[in-house]
């Protein structure tokens with residue numbers, strides 16, 4: 001398969017990469033507060049609100065929006081905000097409702113409860129849909145909080161382009177290893193002898209037709225087989241260490257009712273949480289085959 005030309009895959013042209021990198025780092029927002037855009041009505045953003053969110057996505061692949069929570073429009077809000085950034089093709093993944101929206105909430109006793117997102121347990125660093133095949137790659141994602149937990153349920157967030165920069169600056173060969181089409185294999189999902197999903201091999205980093213960077217990653221060790229090669233091993237260690245570091249680019253956000261995240265499938269994790277009767281955590285998650293258009 002031919003790899004589209006992009007500064008992310010062109011490892012023989014450091015000057016092209018370095019000028020992008022310097023500009024990117026100079027434009028990155030500073031603190032978590034700089035990522036938050038208060039909006040009056042998320043279903044109809046004003047030009048100013050749209051520009052603020054779009055500007056953040058352009059610079060850092062993500063933005064957080066905050067609005068008054070609105071019981072009647074819980075599902076309308078995330079679908080509409082995504083729509084205003086050109087995200088239309090929803091991934092109808094296994095846990096999603098018929099409309100393609102997943103209700104992330106604790107589901108003990110249901111089949112969904114066998115999957116960590118539907119429990120109160122912590123979720124390690126990943127990008128969404130890392131087990132999807134090429135044509136169902138997740139480029140964009142929206143999270144919208146209807147109800148927060150009593151304690152915990154915080155997300156760590158990291159722009160995947162920053163992870164790329166860290167790896168390439170550490171050793172450009174790490175990028176070469178992560179561009180390999182068999183860098184990461186996700187073994188088949190087999191339940192009671194039925195194969196729900198076959199083995200999926202793929203690169204960690206790839207680019208779409210427009211040259212934009214896509215990342216496929218999970219920090220889980222049980223559900224992934226890395227390519228048996230020294231550089232791949234070093235590259236995964238380099239990434240693991242970076243994700244555990246106190247890098248100022250790693251943000252921590254706790255979504256509260258009315259708050260949401262709109263992003264180009266960046267790296268994220270979730271801490272475990274506790275609930276009580278008035279605090280049953282409910283997050284809507286929407287996965288898109290489109291990147292946000294800004």
Ligand SMILES: [Fe+2]
Pocket residue numbers: 126127128268
């Ligand atoms: Fe996720």
